Amino acid sequence: MTAIADASVDPQDGEGREEPTTSTGWAAHLRLDRFSALYLWGIFVVYFGLTKKTYLSTASVSLTFGEKTIVCLLALAFLVPLVTDTFDLSIGANLGLALVILFRMNKAGQPIWLAAVLAILACAAVGFVTGFIVVRLRVNSFIATLGMSQAVTALILMISGNRQIIDKLPRGFIRIGASRWLFNLPLYFYYMLVIAVVVWFVLEHTALGRYMFATGGGREPARLSGVKTDLLTWGSLVASAVIAGFAGFVFAWKTNTFQNSAGPGFLFPAVAAVFFGASQLRGRANVWGTLIAVFALAFGIKGLQLSFDAGTYWIEPMFNGVSLLIAVSLASRQGVIKIRRRRQPNPAAG
């Protein structure tokens, strides 16, 4: 688990981050290691913008931004605990849990605000239990959240009775989330931006964020420095579950349906975006790198889908996967060079 985190969250192990010129040639000047997603995004916009007429139409652009809101939210949900070196693979399941509670309670005639509050509380409870398992029982977060995701999936099936629910949610509730605002984008897109700004501010500009990064950077040194590493890990898992639950609301606003399979499909794109994003800008997991990664990929896929037949469904996962691999390898190349250079005998104590 830490191997994964080391390779991607902090691909350069600190060393060499200050001196980008260690890798020689033109590539170094372009800072491909740090801005590959922005370049990609630019290339897509220019290329597809010139070749496809509809690509840059307002409708198309705002559709792409709106569509990717759920992935962005889940990516933020994954990012928060990842900063403390904790994996949360239950984010997709949490989305589903919030979603099923909304629809089931609405169908049962309960007021929607109560359903919404309950949905968020249920997700927070899931995060709390996960935190207990990770912090108190000392179960590896990868395994703990994998197990929790299955338990929550079972819960979703129980609540939904394994049926798709198509139901009209109250208009007021839809209006709160799905009304169009600036640039004809739905409100939920701006909610996501607000959450992103909050997460960014906390992580980068508060003591709390510093303590979280320290927990992820070295649990024991951080604990010895008086950082409440356990509490932070626990709290980050609760925050993650709540953000994922909110992503469930967005799903409801967007599709107006409940499906059993709603959550898990978003897991990979979200996780991939965080790791891709971690290779961007600061060289560690960060909010804006993550969002840029999501949209760079989205714009690429959009263009490819326009270029190929409508039937080429395989493009999206293929493109997501390959881009992630390329971006992370570009970022870790410098790290690899450094490691090779460092591999010399250490003076041993006599």
Added chain:
Amino acid sequence: MAAEQTGGRPLLAVRGLTKVFPGQVALDRVDLTLSAGRIRALVGQNGSGKSTLIKILAGYHRPTNCDQALLHTDAGEVPIELGDPRTPDVAGMRFVHQDLALVDTLSAVENIAIGSGFLTRGVRIDWRREEERARADVADLGFASFSVTTPVGRLAPSQRTIVALARAMRGWRDGASLLVLDEPTASLPHDDVEQLFQGIRRLRERGVAILYVSHHLDEVFEIADEVTVLRDGRVVATEPVDALTHERLIELMIGHKLETRCATAGNADTTPLLSAVGLAGGRVSSASVTVTAGEIVGIAGITGSGREHLIPLIVGQMPAARGAVSINGERVLTLSPRSVLAAGGAFVSADRNRLGSLRGMSVVANTTICDVKRNSLRHRLLHRKERREVDGWISRLGTKTTGGAAPMATLSGGNQQKVLFARVLRLAPKVILLDDPTSGIDVGAKHEIYSLIDQAATGGAAVLVASTDTDELVRISHRVLVMRRGRIAAVLEGADITSGNIERAQTASAGSSQTASAASSRSRES
């Protein structure tokens, strides 16, 4: 020293062995001849080159230069390639390392067989025969049998040592071969030491050449036939133990009359700022310490004596089974790093890479981690203010770095240590606890750190320093507590704080009649 006193048939002869690490000569033209059926002790202070020598024999390090390495076999003299990982196997050299290198979750049977392979019937392991074989191996070394199927993690320390020894001796060829024991008694209670010695003597009778590395000089006198003394990478003596006295051996180890003390006695203030009473846990069975304002107290002791666990216990890095700690007159109710920091204590842990540095984070983040909020306004972190504060610490301590934003891992060990000191000093602590504060850093940085410690004490802090470096303790301490087998066995004060006295007090075995006062009075005579 030119003519090596060796009885028995020579087995291994090494000439002119040199190992240079970047910036440090670890071994300087070392000659070593080991003979079959003899026990050779290898002694020296920390950093004298013992570990490097063993690691070269074990094929872990490659020597920078070696004039000659000959193995005497029945077929005559064969040159061997030191530093080649295959050499120990070919030459019949076996090792028991200090940490024993056992797999705790596996049984003795499995641990013993793990290197040499299992007895099989077809592809299946024949567990019954394996068990018999393991029991026979243990009995062969002269030990009472114990459950060889229990995971070794649950065995007693002495039994674990036996398992490691049995593994090393498995498939022992008849005739000449070499066994290297690196601090085999480090984790053993006194009674078990004698039992282990019987096993070692039995091997000697069978003609095994034994290289015995130990800090316990009493053990050296008890078991070894000859002793080789390393100092600063050179062999300064190889003599029969009968020709040596305890005093003489220590003199050979420390080599110089560096008994100059720079530390002056603390001020008259006798308010105890730190007091730990009846602390127990880990290797510490019971220890009490009091440090007053302005005082620097050193903790000495070989590894395994409890010295390495005392500060971790006080600061709550590891859980204490018993004991109470008060800082600045207030009892710290639950010992945790957080509560110790809150009470006005601050500390630098021993293992810088694992416990100190946040390696991927910046120098700024590493400096301010104990108190980030100081540079916050409401909840906003004022990056510029924080940066300025850290820049101040960088220039005050003379830390060499490309800047506050530089990741910690890009700094050298000594400079990382300075950052960790800045982390502590910026809290203006009443009590400073330092666990091996200068390990693995160069001489220049060491002296800068000493003056930081001096300044902190002059400023009224109580300082407790545990160290493996006796010269360091002599240089900075006003009082030195020497630990042995989990207890504070001796207290040295004033002029009694000398390398010789510290070495003597920490290497005396528990059963010996030597007391600290006797030791110090004798040193004054010499």
